[in-house]
Amino acid sequence: xxxxxxNAPARRRRITTESAIKAFFGSNALVAIVVLALITIFLFRDxxxxxxxxxxxxxxxxxxxxxxxxxxxxxxxxxxxxxxxLGDIRMQESRTLPSGSTLEAFDQFSAxxxxxxxxxxxxxxxxxDQALALREVLIAAGSASAVSSAEAQPSETAKPTAPVDPRxxxxxxxTADEKFAKIAEGMxxxxxxxxxxxxxxxxxxARQSFEKWKKKTRDYVAQFPVVSxxxxxxxxxxxxxxxxxxxxxxxxxxxxxxxxxxxWYGIIPLLVGSIMVAAVALLLxxxxxxxxxxxxxxxxxxxxxxxxxxxxxxxxxxxxxVLGFFGIAVVGQxxxxxxxxPFMKWVPFFPISERLNVFTAGSLxxxxxxxxxxxxxxxxxxxxxxxFKEASYALGANRLQTIARxxxxxxxxxxxxxxxxxxxxxxxxxxxxxxCAGNRIAIPDFTQGLGxxxxxxxxxxxxxxxxxxxxxxxxIHYRALFMVGLVLFALTLGINYLxxxxxxxxRMSIG
Amino acid sequence: xVSLVEMPQAMPQQLSRQNDRRADExxxxxxxxxxxxxxxxxxxxxxxxxxxxxxPPQAVTAFIGPSGCGKTTLLRCINRMNDLIEGARITRGAxxxxxxxxxxxxVDVVDLRxxxxxxxxxxxxxxxxxxxxISYGLRIAGINKRSQIDEAVEKSLRGxxxxxxxxxxxxxxxxxxxxxxxxxxxxxxALAVEPDVVLMDEPCSAxxxxxxxxxxxxxxxxxxxxxxxxxxxxxxxxxxVSDHTGFFYLGKLIEFGPTTKIFTNPSERRTEDYxxxxxx
Numbered sequence: 001x002x003x004x005x006x007n008a009p010a011r012r013r014r015i016t017t018e019s020a021i022k023a024f025f026g027s028n029a030l031v032a033i034v035v036l037a038l039i040t041i042f043l044f045r046d047x048x049x050x051x052x053x054x055x056x057x058x059x060x061x062x063x064x065x066x067x068x069x070x071x072x073x074x075x076x077x078x079x080x081x082x083x084x085x086l087g088d089i090r091m092q093e094s095r096t097l098p099s100g101s102t103l104e105a106f107d108q109f110s111a112x113x114x115x116x117x118x119x120x121x122x123x124x125x126x127x128x129d130q131a132l133a134l135r136e137v138l139i140a141a142g143s144a145s146a147v148s149s150a151e152a153q154p155s156e157t158a159k160p161t162a163p164v165d166p167r168x169x170x171x172x173x174x175t176a177d178e179k180f181a182k183i184a185e186g187m188x189x190x191x192x193x194x195x196x197x198x199x200x201x202x203x204x205x206a207r208q209s210f211e212k213w214k215k216k217t218r219d220y221v222a223q224f225p226v227v228s229x230x231x232x233x234x235x236x237x238x239x240x241x242x243x244x245x246x247x248x249x250x251x252x253x254x255x256x257x258x259x260x261x262x263x264w265y266g267i268i269p270l271l272v273g274s275i276m277v278a279a280v281a282l283l284l285x286x287x288x289x290x291x292x293x294x295x296x297x298x299x300x301x302x303x304x305x306x307x308x309x310x311x312x313x314x315x316x317x318x319x320x321x322v323l324g325f326f327g328i329a330v331v332g333q334x335x336x337x338x339x340x341x342p343f344m345k346w347v348p349f350f351p352i353s354e355r356l357n358v359f360t361a362g363s364l365x366x367x368x369x370x371x372x373x374x375x376x377x378x379x380x381x382x383x384x385x386x387x388f389k390e391a392s393y394a395l396g397a398n399r400l401q402t403i404a405r406x407x408x409x410x411x412x413x414x415x416x417x418x419x420x421x422x423x424x425x426x427x428x429x430x431x432x433x434x435x436c437a438g439n440r441i442a443i444p445d446f447t448q449g450l451g452x453x454x455x456x457x458x459x460x461x462x463x464x465x466x467x468x469x470x471x472x473x474x475x476i477h478y479r480a481l482f483m484v485g486l487v488l489f490a491l492t493l494g495i496n497y498l499x500x501x502x503x504x505x506x507r508m509s510i511g
Numbered sequence: 512x513v514s515l516v517e518m519p520q521a522m523p524q525q526l527s528r529q530n531d532r533r534a535d536e537x538x539x540x541x542x543x544x545x546x547x548x549x550x551x552x553x554x555x556x557x558x559x560x561x562x563x564x565x566x567p568p569q570a571v572t573a574f575i576g577p578s579g580c581g582k583t584t585l586l587r588c589i590n591r592m593n594d595l596i597e598g599a600r601i602t603r604g605a606x607x608x609x610x611x612x613x614x615x616x617x618v619d620v621v622d623l624r625x626x627x628x629x630x631x632x633x634x635x636x637x638x639x640x641x642x643x644x645i646s647y648g649l650r651i652a653g654i655n656k657r658s659q660i661d662e663a664v665e666k667s668l669r670g671x672x673x674x675x676x677x678x679x680x681x682x683x684x685x686x687x688x689x690x691x692x693x694x695x696x697x698x699x700x701a702l703a704v705e706p707d708v709v710l711m712d713e714p715c716s717a718x719x720x721x722x723x724x725x726x727x728x729x730x731x732x733x734x735x736x737x738x739x740x741x742x743x744x745x746x747x748x749x750x751x752v753s754d755h756t757g758f759f760y761l762g763k764l765i766e767f768g769p770t771t772k773i774f775t776n777p778s779e780r781r782t783e784d785y786x787x788x789x790x791x
Contacts, residue, residue, distance in 0.1 A: 302597060387635030391697070393595060395648035395704060396625035405651065410638055 047486040050479035055245035064135035065173045069127045076124045079117040086110040089209045096203035105199040116190040119183045127176050134169040184224040255441045265480040269443045273457030280362025281426045289373030297381040316371040324435030327364040349451025356438035358453045364432045369422035380414025413502045420499035424492050430461040460488045543568035543738040548604035562764045571739045573749040576759035582742045590627035628701030632713040634693035636685035644685045648704040671699035691722025711741040758782045
């Protein structure tokens with residue numbers, strides 16, 4: 001009773017103090033939550049605007065006939081690629097050839113092949129101009145506002161020509177239907193003639209590649225009628241379904257911006273780049289992190305422990321830009337130099353030409369992920385009840401058996417969540433990949449096998465950091481970068497969620 | 512390397528060499544574990560002083576004494592579990608198991624531990640299935656034949672009086688068992704590798720009286736086959752299950768002898784005081 005019988009003012013004072021404390025801490029939490037919510041809303045609002053603009057972008061691509069021209073262009077490009085391959089075959093052949101002897105027959109053959117595409121290239125170039133002119137007309141007519149300012153500018157300056165009737169322009173463009181069929185016919189004749197009298201090659205390797213090439217060329221010629229058919233059936237007024245705006249982003253294999261032709265915002269090359277870099281980083285960081293955690297928690301003497309642990313944790317104090325710098329100056333250089341050493345010749349994809357590539361970026365990111373993985377894995381291992389370890393030793397297990405059969409399984413979910421958090425760190429890291437990944441926006445050539453990991457890529461984080469500063473606010477490019485950010489956000493959120501669920505499970509199993 | 516597993520079970524004649532004083536106290540016969548003049552220290556902290564005792568085979572030997580008196584440390588010396596503790600070492604004396612110095616450099620500690628099983632104070636089944644818990648010791652010993660393992664699992668579970676309770680759920684997690692069942696599982700796990708000696712470090716301290724009674728009953732059965740050394744805080748338990756009792760105080764073995772003698776007619780004053788509850 002004595003507690004309650006205090007005087008009223010004191011009680012009131014206490015209540016106000018308490019509510020002040022409550023307000024102070026509460027408001028801090030509130031600010032954090034509000035800011036986070038605002039960021040998320042902002043991200044989503046600007047991100048989702050992308051799809052509308054992308055749809056308009058894709059519709060214009062069709063209505064202006066760019067899509068049509070690209071069908072023809074693909075043919076010309078395939079032809080050019082085949083020509084290039086002939087060059088490669090020539091290289092193989094000349095390497096084995098004794099000096100002095102000539103490759104005249106082969107050179108003639110490849111020159112003839114190259115020439116056979118002459119008319120096709122001319123057609124592409126004409127159609128290209130026509131389609132661009134048509135697009136300008138359409139843009140001027142206000143049909144599409146969704147062209148990034150970067151490309152809207154040149155179109156304004158290059159437009160003193162009199163306005164053309166879009167319909168007439170389209171009819172003019174479509175004459176390419178007939179032209180293509182005719183040109184294809186001619187090419188088929190020429191190439192067939194060439195294939196009928198192929199040059200003789202001496203080197204077995206070159207011969208093999210040449211056989212492959214011939215098969216490809218035959219296939220190429222054989223598909224001309226199909227292409228003609230496609231061209232004829234192509235319809236500029238066919239509507240572009242709305243879902244294309246999303247699929248073109250999620251599954252698009254090109255990221256082309258500020259182009260005079262068509263902008264593409266496909267996330268695949270960036271996603272592939274990010275995933276490859278992360279894969280390399282994890283592949284290196286997981287064994288390093290987990291094994292050093294095992295060493296520190298199970299094998300090391302106390303003195304070593306007190307040295308190794310802070311040392312590894314110290315790595316995370318290195319600023320990422322410094323690591324990136326180190327990557328360019330040391331790691332990239334060293335890996336390339338190593339790949340050029342004669343004794344490394346047995347590796348099929350060596351020597352590598354790019355200093356900055358997936359591997360360089362991945363190995364530095366691994367360095368950043370090691371402290372995260374190490375610290376959390378070490379915690380998990382240390383939290384395995386001592387009884388498990390003792391029971392195992394008491395049954396006559398040696399140290400390796402105890403580690404492999406008892407300690408690691410018992411702490412597995414903790415170790416997995418450590419790896420996942422390391423992955424989250426790696427996926428979200430920007431500076432190192434921007435500096436070291438080479439920043440070429442292209443899906444690496446996986447036909448090279450593991451060599452793909454020594455090619456430059458661009459990443460989701462890198463592209464945002466690189467391009468966000470230059471884009472016009474509100475343009476499709478700007479919003480596309482926001483969408484990339486959203487994908488990244490979703491990815492890291494998913495990874496963290498998974499990690500937390502595992503941690504929760506792991507706590508239960510230990511308790 | 513001397514393989515302890517293939518050693519003759521005990522070599523009484525050879526071992527009783529310096530045993531004249533102890534021999535009558537342990538009824539003359541064979542000796543399984545022979546602890547001689549043992550000093551033990553954790554770093555600079557000496558915890559065992561000049562302990563000498565002989566543990567006979569196929570009997571239960573109990574170590575009693577107040578907390579911190581070194582009885583658990585001695586127990587853990589017998590299968591060299593103290594090797595795992597940094598800075599812990601025997602500073603003087605030796606322990607012989609069946610005539611072989613267990614700390615000799617040519618002794619393989621893995622063999623030793625296979626021959627000297629241990630059950631801990633807190634039941635510590637692995638977070639695996641019941642079956643895997645029992646088979647663990649066999650698998651790490653390189654036994655992979657399913658039929659052989661199946662047989663050993665059943666045999667050791669029967670040996671630990673657990674078979675009837677768990678035979679239908681061998682693949683379920685061991686952590687789902689009750690505390691007493693878990694402890695008997697740990698005993699079964701220790702038995703599966705067919706040791707000669709089973710060390711028990713306060714195996715019932717975390718159990719209720721019914722579970723305790725079951726374990727004690729089990730110990731009585733096990734001593735037909737195994738040499739059992741048990742550390743206990745519970746003097747009634749020592750009196751009920753053991754044949755020989757050693758009383759430890761402040762790192763010294765005060766008295767060692769047949770349990771009936773220690774409990775009814777101790778020769779040392781401190782033993783009597785402890786047993787009658789005057790301190791401890």
